Amino acid sequence: MGGGLKLNTIYLVGFMGCGKTSVGKYLSKQLEVPPYDVDSAIEKQRGQTIKEIFHYEGEEAFRNYESLAIRQLPLEHAVVMTGGGAVVREENLTYMKSKGTVIYLKTSFPVLWNRLMKEEERKKRPLLLTNTKEDIFQLYNERSKHYEKSDITILTDDLTAQEVCEQILIELQRFNS
Numbered sequence: 001m002g003g004g005l006k007l008n009t010i011y012l013v014g015f016m017g018c019g020k021t022s023v024g025k026y027l028s029k030q031l032e033v034p035p036y037d038v039d040s041a042i043e044k045q046r047g048q049t050i051k052e053i054f055h056y057e058g059e060e061a062f063r064n065y066e067s068l069a070i071r072q073l074p075l076e077h078a079v080v081m082t083g084g085g086a087v088v089r090e091e092n093l094t095y096m097k098s099k100g101t102v103i104y105l106k107t108s109f110p111v112l113w114n115r116l117m118k119e120e121e122r123k124k125r126p127l128l129l130t131n132t133k134e135d136i137f138q139l140y141n142e143r144s145k146h147y148e149k150s151d152i153t154i155l156t157d158d159l160t161a162q163e164v165c166e167q168i169l170i171e172l173q174r175f176n177s
């Protein structure tokens, strides 16, 4: 498994668009453990898109589903791709750190914004439809202090998703040695 890496659950955290879902797919293949995308799991469980849940039930209900989905992981070892707001509830970060290794994909705001403004990305994320760029930048700043508490930080601005995955493997070796 992953070149002899000692593995528990790997949690990817970071702001919307930092690449948790994209990188997690590569990483789970490399580590030969299943991927578990929390947003997708919620959509499957509820039979609704994230956008519909926000619209019909509100953000608070979504946060409750998210907290539950993080705790109801049906797997012992996995690469968990969290949603961008999973760390808003401090207890979620504490929980993830107690169960595994939390990796922050740190990306600067202009790079994120560029990615998120592509229509197919924007339309999937309800917060982008109801907030201004200034609001989202404020959210980014508020959340950064939570993400910074992760076990490992990877700077992703100049890397492809595949390169981020390679960097994670290097940092995991170091973290576990």
Ligand SMILES: Nc1ncnc2c1ncn2[C@@H]1O[C@H](COP(=O)(O)OP(=O)(O)OP(=O)(O)O)[C@@H](O)[C@H]1O
Pocket: 014, 015, 016, 017, 018, 019, 020, 021, 022, 023, 039, 081, 082, 083, 084, 085, 115, 121, 125, 156, 159, 160, 161, 162, 164
């Ligand atoms: N390192 C990268 N370089 C260039 N583009 C990237 C990189 N990582 C992700 N992307 C692109 O950015 C967009 C958002 O990526 P992704 O869905 O993986 O983000 P996310 O962190 O899972 O977001 P969310 O928190 O909303 O779930 C996608 O179009 C993806 O192809």
Ligand SMILES: O=C(O)C1=C[C@@H](O)[C@@H](O)[C@H](O)C1
Pocket: 015, 016, 039, 050, 082, 083, 084, 085, 086, 124, 125, 126, 127
């Ligand atoms: O940053 C956020 O609060 C969110 C990010 C997405 O992954 C989804 O979980 C949802 O769109 C909310």
Ligand SMILES: [Mg+2]
Pocket: 020, 021, 022, 039, 081, 082, 083
């Ligand atoms: Mg995602």
